[in-house]
Amino acid sequence: MKRRVVGVFLIAFALWPLIHRDLVWRYDVDPWKLFGFAMYSVPGPMKTVRVFPMSQAGRGQMLDFERYAPAEQRSVDRFRQRRRALGRLASMEPLGQRMLELHPDWEGATVAVVTLALDPETARLQTSVREQILWRSGSVEPERTP
Amino acid sequence: MAPGRLLDWIGDASGSSSARHLEAFRSLVLAHWALQAWSWRLEPAVAGVPIGAHTFAVSGVVLTACCVLSLGSRGRLACIIALPVALLCAGGLFPFTANHTFLALVCLAAFALLDPKLPEEGALALCALRWLAVIVFCWAGVHKAWYGLYFGGEFLTWMIAHGGERWGEVFGLAVSDVELARLEAYPRYSTEAGPYRAASPLLVVLSNGVWLGEIALGLGMLWRRTRTFAALGAIGLTFGIQLAPREFMFALFYSQLLLLFVPGEWNRRLLVVFLVVYAYLLAVLLGAPGEFFLRRGGTL
Numbered sequence: 098m099k100r101r102v103v104g105v106f107l108i109a110f111a112l113w114p115l116i117h118r119d120l121v122w123r124y125d126v127d128p129w130k131l132f133g134f135a136m137y138s139v140p141g142p143m144k145t146v147r148v149f150p151m152s153q154a155g156r157g158q159m160l161d162f163e164r165y166a167p168a169e170q171r172s173v174d175r176f177r178q179r180r181r182a183l184g185r186l187a188s189m190e191p192l193g194q195r196m197l198e199l200h201p202d203w204e205g206a207t208v209a210v211v212t213l214a215l216d217p218e219t220a221r222l223q224t225s226v227r228e229q230i231l232w233r234s235g236s237v238e239p240e241r242t243p
Numbered sequence: 244m245a246p247g248r249l250l251d252w253i254g255d256a257s258g259s260s261s262a263r264h265l266e267a268f269r270s271l272v273l274a275h276w277a278l279q280a281w282s283w284r285l286e287p288a289v290a291g292v293p294i295g296a297h298t299f300a301v302s303g304v305v306l307t308a309c310c311v312l313s314l315g316s317r318g319r320l321a322c323i324i325a326l327p328v329a330l331l332c333a334g335g336l337f338p339f340t341a342n343h344t345f346l347a348l349v350c351l352a353a354f355a356l357l358d359p360k361l362p363e364e365g366a367l368a369l370c371a372l373r374w375l376a377v378i379v380f381c382w383a384g385v386h387k388a389w390y391g392l393y394f395g396g397e398f399l400t401w402m403i404a405h406g407g408e409r410w411g412e413v414f415g416l417a418v419s420d421v422e423l424a425r426l427e428a429y430p431r432y433s434t435e436a437g438p439y440r441a442a443s444p445l446l447v448v449l450s451n452g453v454w455l456g457e458i459a460l461g462l463g464m465l466w467r468r469t470r471t472f473a474a475l476g477a478i479g480l481t482f483g484i485q486l487a488p489r490e491f492m493f494a495l496f497y498s499q500l501l502l503l504f505v506p507g508e509w510n511r512r513l514l515v516v517f518l519v520v521y522a523y524l525l526a527v528l529l530g531a532p533g534e535f536f537l538r539r540g541g542t543l
Contacts, residue, residue, distance in 0.1 A: 099356060099364065103371045104250050110349070110375065114382045118389065128390065130338055132345040134379050135386035137484070138393075140401050143432065182338040213432060215401055217391030220438035 125184030125212065143213040143222075146177045148196055151205030151230060169199055180210055185227065189240060193231035205232040209243075253377065253465060254370045265359035265368055267511040268499060269318050272350045273310035274521045275496045276329050279344060280306050282492070283332065285528045294335030302328050322354040342379075343493040349375060350500070369503060376500045377461050380477055384457025396441030396450040402487070404439065405431045413487040418443040456480050464504055474504035491536045492524060 117133025120126040127142050128135035150157035165173065172195045179187040189208040196206040209228035216223040229240040284299035305328050313321040333340050333348050353372060359365040392398040402410040403418065404426040415423050422442050429436035441447050460480060463473025478498045485494040499517065502509045510517070527533040 100250070100367055102356070103353075103367055106349075107250070107371060107374050107378070111378045114386065118386070128386065129342070130340070132340075132342055133386070134342050134382040135390065136342055136383070137398070137488075138386045138390040139398065140405070179338065213434070215392060215397060215439060217394075217397060220395065220397045220400075220440040221436065222432070222434045224434055 120186075121184075124186050126186065127182045127184065130182045140215055142181045144177060144181050145211045146173050146180070146192070147209040147211065148173070148192075149207040149209070150200065150203045151207055151232070153204065156207060166199070169196070172196075172199075176208075177210075185240065189227075189229040190231065190237060193229060193237075197231065197233055203233065205230055207231075250367075250370050250374070252370075253373045254366055261508060261511075262359040262362075262365050264503075264508040264511045265365055266313075266318050267508075267514045268372070268503060269322065269354045269359065270310060270313040270514065271496070271499050271510060271517055272347060272354060273306060273313050273321060273325055274518055275347050275492070276325060276351060277303060277306035277310050278492060278521050278525055279347070280328075280332055281525055282528055283336070292336055292339065294331070298335065299332065302332050319354065319358050322351055326351055326355045341493075343490075343496065346375065346379060346500075347496060372500060372503055373464070376477075376497075376503070377464050379497075380457050380464075381461035384454040384459075384461065387454035387457070393450045393454050396443075396446045397439050399446055399450050400426060400439040400441050403427075404429050406487070409489060410487045414446065414449070417446040417449055453480070453484065464501075470504050471506060474501045477501050489536065495520065 114133045114135070117126070117128075117131055117135065120131065121128050121133070121135070125142075128138050129141060148160045150160070160169075162170070162173070172192055176187065176189070176192040180189075189210070193206045193208045196208070197203055200206070207228055207230045209226055212225045212227075213222045214225070215221075226243055227240055228243050230238040280299050280303035284296050284303055306325055309321040309325040309328075312318075312324075329348055329351055333344050336344070350372060353368055357364040357368040357371075359368055387393045387398075392401075399410075399414050403414050403423070411423070411427070418426070418441070426439075429439075441450065456476070457480065460473045460477040463469040464477065478501050481494050481497050481501070482491075485491055495517070499510055523531070523533065524536060527536060
């Protein structure tokens, strides 16, 4: 019995990095995390989080991080850390909802994540952006590349 | 080949690896866990980890006690007690849990399940632990090639430029002063900067040597004839790679795992030395001199 448990575990252990690679491709999961053993394969993920107020007229000016209240800074930092590790598996929705709670005057909020990654073909940094818009009315637009 | 035979393939047909050798490694796994728990208590590296410093402190005490207990005749019991504590720590750190923490967790689970004193379970434990070492080493090399940032030395070039002074100090030796100056002048977050591609042939050789070495040495550990050489080479490569990031806590643990391939029962012979090193690393965390051996704020 123990032999079987060990054998099955080792097979799963050996195959998991394949699934891990797929998670990195599909969801931008951090190669250094989630037990795929791809540490030192790429520089650690560089992600910044931006938050914008929304109104029917459109997008307002980006919130200045330096002027965030401590509660906002904590929320943004926690989301950024989770997003770094889990990529798109870490939803932007909770942060957007939190921002709407902290800013009762906003009609909606846009959360954007800017990622810089070293591109193997050009050997330069490449930028990609993902964003999601949440409205106070309750409607949530799907996360997308703008 | 039948799965059972594949599992045994990597075993020790001569039976030269004694129960005492595995028991020594078991104590080292517990020592590693104790040090990890203390490091999380003393150096919280990520904001927003759901379990607090107090939990890590209690875990540190329990895991240290388990390590001491394992030095007597209660090694298996020590692992059974330590496993849920280690799971709590590793789970509490998720999704920031480091790969080496996961590897140490798996080794601990193996010793909670298998008793080295029983010949059949001892042989199974040895096979399982050796397979873990091979799988980790091979995948680490395959990933480096697959992500494509090692063929032209891109990853190392980037790290020399922006990975902190330790990367520059170590791998900067492989590039000319002109190239070093070029790399250090690149602004960190600019898409215009670059290309981060090594001009130095030596850095390209080093870069490709890392992933090729990991795969070749990992596979080399599978065959009896090449096993010892490959394991010793892997220990050298592991410490070589860690010269820049200086995650020696991981390098030490992984080397102990690799020593299970080397005749001579070195984990047993060096048990006291390794325990002293762990105690010293704990002292460094507490403020003793020896910054070289620890990466501050990155002990996850």
